[in-house]
Amino acid sequence: MSETPDAPRPNLIRRTVFPGSISRAVTTPLQPSVVYASPDPDALDDQYEGRAKGYTYGREGHPNADVLAQMIDRLEGGEGGIVTGSGMSAVTATMLGLLSAGDHIVGGNQLYGRSLRMLTQDLPRWGITATLADPTDVGAMAAAITPATKLLLVEAVSNPTLRIADMDGIEALAKDRGLTLVVDNTFTTPYGFPAYTRGADVVIHSVTKLLAGHSDVTLGYVLARDPAQRKAIYDTNVTLGLTPSPWDCWMAERGMYTFDMRFERAQANAGHLAQVFADHPAVEAVIYPGRPDHPDHNRANALLNGQWGNMVSFRLKGGRAQANALTRAAPQIAFAPTLGDVGTTLSHPASSSHRALTPDGRAALGITEGFFRVSVGCEPIKLLSDDFRNALDATLT
Numbered sequence: 227m228s229e230t231p232d233a234p235r236p237n238l239i240r241r242t243v244f245p246g247s248i249s250r251a252v253t254t255p256l257q258p259s260v261v262y263a264s265p266d267p268d269a270l271d272d273q274y275e276g277r278a279k280g281y282t283y284g285r286e287g288h289p290n291a292d293v294l295a296q297m298i299d300r301l302e303g304g305e306g307g308i309v310t311g312s313g314m315s316a317v318t319a320t321m322l323g324l325l326s327a328g329d330h331i332v333g334g335n336q337l338y339g340r341s342l343r344m345l346t347q348d349l350p351r352w353g354i355t356a357t358l359a360d361p362t363d364v365g366a367m368a369a370a371i372t373p374a375t376k377l378l379l380v381e382a383v384s385n386p387t388l389r390i391a392d393m394d395g396i397e398a399l400a401k402d403r404g405l406t407l408v409v410d411n412t413f414t415t416p417y418g419f420p421a422y423t424r425g426a427d428v429v430i431h432s433v434t435k436l437l438a439g440h441s442d443v444t445l446g447y448v449l450a451r452d453p454a455q456r457k458a459i460y461d462t463n464v465t466l467g468l469t470p471s472p473w474d475c476w477m478a479e480r481g482m483y484t485f486d487m488r489f490e491r492a493q494a495n496a497g498h499l500a501q502v503f504a505d506h507p508a509v510e511a512v513i514y515p516g517r518p519d520h521p522d523h524n525r526a527n528a529l530l531n532g533q534w535g536n537m538v539s540f541r542l543k544g545g546r547a548q549a550n551a552l553t554r555a556a557p558q559i560a561f562a563p564t565l566g567d568v569g570t571t572l573s574h575p576a577s578s579s580h581r582a583l584t585p586d587g588r589a590a591l592g593i594t595e596g597f598f599r600v601s602v603g604c605e606p607i608k609l610l611s612d613d614f615r616n617a618l619d620a621t622l623t
């Protein structure tokens with residue numbers, strides 16, 4: 227083996243020292259490093275034993291995740307939130323972190339579709355079972371509890387039918403029976419429903435939706451009150467590798483700066499649009515918690531504090547043909563199964579989130595072929611109203 231003599235080449239491997247500056251960057255630096263070099267083994271001991279703050283390996287934590295977590299902590303009114311790679315990884319880390327084989331969950335029967343799937347199809351393979359119950363009826367939730375029940379998982383406002391859970395009753399039930407109350411607060415956000423300050427033990431977000439707000443990252447977040455539960459969720463997140471990339475956290479942080487303004491604007495737009503729908507002859511029913519004809523309006527009044535959110539659902543007169551006509555007549559409004567984008571998006575549960583149900587199963591929820599859910603965005607309201615009036619007109623021809 228002959229060694230090539232040192233070529234007269236510059237050293238590009240040893241990293242160049244990052245230039246110092248007496249002036250500071252205004253934005254948060256994006257730190258993609260997966261590894262962090264420590265001075266010596268004693269320093270590593272100090273880090274692992276919690277005597278000194280230091281990062282070690284990206285999957286176990288990194289500055290961009292911590293910056294984002296602290297922003298969401300401030301919104302929820304807690305501390306020590308954990309950022310995960312998606313909303314579903316937040317649900318996964320919580321369930322697998324807090325439960326063991328033999329444990330039982332009571333979940334809302336209109337949870338996010340993938341959460342429903344996890345409870346009914348995936349967790350049972352690991353010996354964790356679930357019963358679904360109607361969260362607008364605390365009696366039904368109570369009746370589903372068994373001696374093996376450890377945890378309740380609910381969303382305050384259901385998707386896409388916008389029913390309001392009996393959160394007063396459910397909070398009291400969890401406390402009374404010593405169960406961990408987990409609230410997925412994605413839909414409502416802490417502005418619509420301050421889940422943590424009201425007393426939920428664990429709060430989950432899909433940061434992908436309103437918090438990041440631009441449909442360009444998937445991220446999740448978990449806030450747990452009890453330090454032992456927090457640690458269990460953190461360790462599960464790290465062990466299962468559900469952790470987020472610095473780039474996504476940095477993007478979400480950027481989105482969060484305008485969350486407040488986007489929320490206010492989208493919410494005001496939603497109120498206007500609900501009226502546009504109600505006034506239009508093509509619409510059979512409008513579902514919006516701020517309307518007196520909403521089935522849970524009184525409860526919404528008590529729980530949501532006038533923060534009705536940005537989601538409005540409605541039922542068109544007619545069936546699939548009218549539904550097709552609506553989306554075709556509004557190509558500028560993304561027909562896409564998501565929510566919380568800065569722009570308005572439209573979803574049709576019968577062909578997307580609820581397609582696995584039978585037509586009868588959907589009908590029981592009020593989800594017809596004419597049912598649409600609108601995630602209202604921040605466009606000028608005149609533009610939105612005109613777009614929707616035109617699209618609704620097109621369903622009548």
Ligand SMILES: *Cc1c(COP(=O)(O)O)cnc(C)c1O
Pocket residue numbers: 312313314315338341381410412413432433434435444445446
């Ligand atoms: C979207 C959503 C999730 C899942 O979040 P992802 O970021 O898509 O994994 C969970 N819960 C609710 C209520 C959601 O809307």
